[in-house]
Amino acid sequence: DVKVTQSSRYLVKRTGEKVFLECVQDMDHENMFWYRQDPGLGLRLIYFSYDVKMKEKGDIPEGYSVSREKKERFSLILESASTNQTSMYLCASSPPGAPFTDTQYFGPGTRLTVL
Amino acid sequence: AQSVTQPDIHITVSEGASLELRCNYSYGATPYLFWYVQSPGQGLQLLLKYFSGDTLVQGIKGFEAEFKRSQSSFNLRKPSVHWSDAAEYFCAVGARSGNTGKLIFGQGTTLQVKP
Numbered sequence: 001d002v003k004v005t006q007s008s009r010y011l012v013k014r015t016g017e018k019v020f021l022e023c024v025q026d027m028d029h030e031n032m033f034w035y036r037q038d039p040g041l042g043l044r045l046i047y048f049s050y051d052v053k054m055k056e057k058g059d060i061p062e063g064y065s066v067s068r069e070k071k072e073r074f075s076l077i078l079e080s081a082s083t084n085q086t087s088m089y090l091c092a093s094s095p096p097g098a099p100f101t102d103t104q105y106f107g108p109g110t111r112l113t114v115l
Numbered sequence: 116a117q118s119v120t121q122p123d124i125h126i127t128v129s130e131g132a133s134l135e136l137r138c139n140y141s142y143g144a145t146p147y148l149f150w151y152v153q154s155p156g157q158g159l160q161l162l163l164k165y166f167s168g169d170t171l172v173q174g175i176k177g178f179e180a181e182f183k184r185s186q187s188s189f190n191l192r193k194p195s196v197h198w199s200d201a202a203e204y205f206c207a208v209g210a211r212s213g214n215t216g217k218l219i220f221g222q223g224t225t226l227q228v229k230p
Contacts (some may be wrong), residue, residue: 004158033218041218042205043159056215077211090158099217100209101147101166106158 002106003027006091012113019078021110023091030096032074033104034058036065037088048088049074068079088112117210123202128196129229136191136224138206148189150180150217162204165189171210176200181203181206191230 007022031050034044035058045058047066055066063085067075074093077098078085088111092104126135138147147166151159158164163174170182180191180195206221 025116038221040223042119044220045217048214058217092159098209098211099214100218101211102209103149103161103164104159104218106151106160108156 004091004093004105006089006107009108009109010111010113012115013017013078013081014115015082016079017081017082017114019088019114021076021078021091021112023074023107024072025074025091025105026072027092027093027095027105028071028073029093029105031094031104032068033092033094033103034064034074034076035090035092036060037109038047043090046076066103083099083114084114086114116123116215117208117217117219119208119219119221121204121206121224124222125225125227127227127229130198131195134161134191134193134196134200134226136204136206136226138189138221139187140189140190140206140219141148141187142208142210144210146189147211148180148182149207150178150189150191150211151207152176152202153223154157159205162191174227184196198227198230201226215228 004025033048034046047115049055049068065077090109091107120139149164150162153159165172
């Protein structure tokens with residue numbers, strides 16, 4: 001089975017802190033994604049990566065950056081956390097090919113609270 | 116613009132009753148359609164997907180969905196709901212665009228199951 005793990009289930013940070021959310025997948029998938037989930041808005045794509053060191057902006061990249069130095073790991077970085085970034089963050093991966101037309105496998109999520 | 120609409124934010128059904136969750140999409144080409152389920156505190160899990168072929172698709176946990184091109188719909192059904200089906204359900208459409216694309220999620224439908 002594909003396994004996608006995220007470094008923390010719950011995280012509390014203060015405004016202005018730099019925050020790192022880590023995601024690791026064990027299925028050698030090329031494609032990895034970071035989503036933000038808010039009530040009533042569904043999932044919104046922040047960034048995705050289709051190869052090591054490659055990244056593409058999603059719908060809501062402002063205030064976020066990403067890093068993919070190794071194939072299995074995709075990090076989301078909040079350079080200076082703000083209260084409006086309080087949310088559930090979901091990481092996903094998918095097999096090689098067109099990144100949005102195949103099954104995505106999701107991690108359990110990180111619920112981030114910014115005070 | 117591409118979009119997915121789940122008209123029902125919250126649905127309550129009795130255990131053993133039938134279930135239908137609605138999903139309408141807007142997309143110009145042949146869509147790649149997905150239903151995901153999110154149990155409390157968990158990431159998303161794929162229930163079923165439609166790419167082409169038979170418009171009635173069988174998934175896991177006894178769910179099925181029917182693609183109706185004329186109605187731009189991909190409704191999810193289950194003949195007899197179990198208490199463990201209580202969760203949030205997301206419909207999504209995968210839209211290819213060259214080497215990239217987008218997975219667009221609906222707002223989600225929360226299912227409550229009464230004993």
